[in-house]
Amino acid sequence: MRLIVSIAAAGAALASMPALADSAIPEGTTLDVTATGKVTRTPDIATTRASVVTQSATAGAALSENATRMARVIQALKAAGIAERDIATSNVGLSPQYRYQQNEAPVITGYQASNTVSVKFRDIGRSGAALDALVKAGANQIDGPSMSIDKPESAFDEARADAVRIARARAELYAKATGLRVVRIVSINENGESGDNPPRPMPMMYARVAAAPAADTQVMPGETDLSVSVAVRFLLQ
Structure with missing residues (x-):
């Protein structure tokens, strides 16, 4: 030590x-x-926010597709060994999408639905593989991780x-x-x-979401000062 x-x-x-x-x-x-x-x-805990964002012509369709994809994401997290107590919904949103033209009132062109869960990884060494799995399951926004000490x-x-x-x-x-x-x-x-908290390896995870390279995502805990x-x-x- x-x-x-x-x-x-x-x-x-x-x-x-x-x-x-x-x-x-x-x-x-x-x-x-x-x-x-x-x-x-x-650090022995990594906390990450994973979101599913969908768009459709109607609010109902956007929410329905979002719910289906988020269900797959949650299932992927459970399959990766994440306990239900470590998965918490942090935000659900629905907003209209507008088209703007000069001298005209905005026109609704569709709707965007979002659902975000906060995921606590108690085994940081396995969190990279879990992130890859939830992205494959439908998550298209990743934020984190935030490293911390459990006790x-x-x-x-x-x-x-x-x-x-x-x-x-x-x-x-x-x-x-x-x-x-x-x-x-x-x-x-x-x-x-x-x-x-030590520096976040966010660029690696965003690159994974955007480009989906063959290599597994790595999450390094680093060290933290108390x-x-x-x-x-x-x-x-």
Whole structure:
């Protein structure tokens, strides 16, 4: 497992602080350090949107043809091992198509129907073959994939621990530079967590839809970074 750590020692501040009347915080100097812990993981889920778009002279015909082709697409996804819980309809649309001429009112020439499903691939290595299958079944628009981590909680916790560890090391550096020592942590505030998706291999999939080459579509998960930023206040004496 490869670990990447980045430090943002922003806003380090030294300020004298008098002792409180109730002695809750001993007299000393406070130091504020902001640090970011980052871990790298390989995504294990790829989410793609697949659409069927059809056109016909009437609305009913456009919808009927669309429904028939989408049924084949869904069947192809199930045959590829995609569970029903990972297939969700995200949009169904029907719109008239117009012909425009100068100085004349628009004329309806037909109708366009669309149906889009969001597909979650839990085996990224097999998702390329599944995409090929659904295109053969009738899908004519592909968008994605979007890579993600199925259960990122443990990775974020690891990043949190590293952020605090980094903040502590930076506090020790400041304390040594000023002839003081770190007594304890006064407070910790989490500034947020984030996960960066790797680049999408969309051009490959669009090329597959447009040109249908003989080679199978490849979907590469790459790596994604997950990070947590914390602000830690230390007491120095």
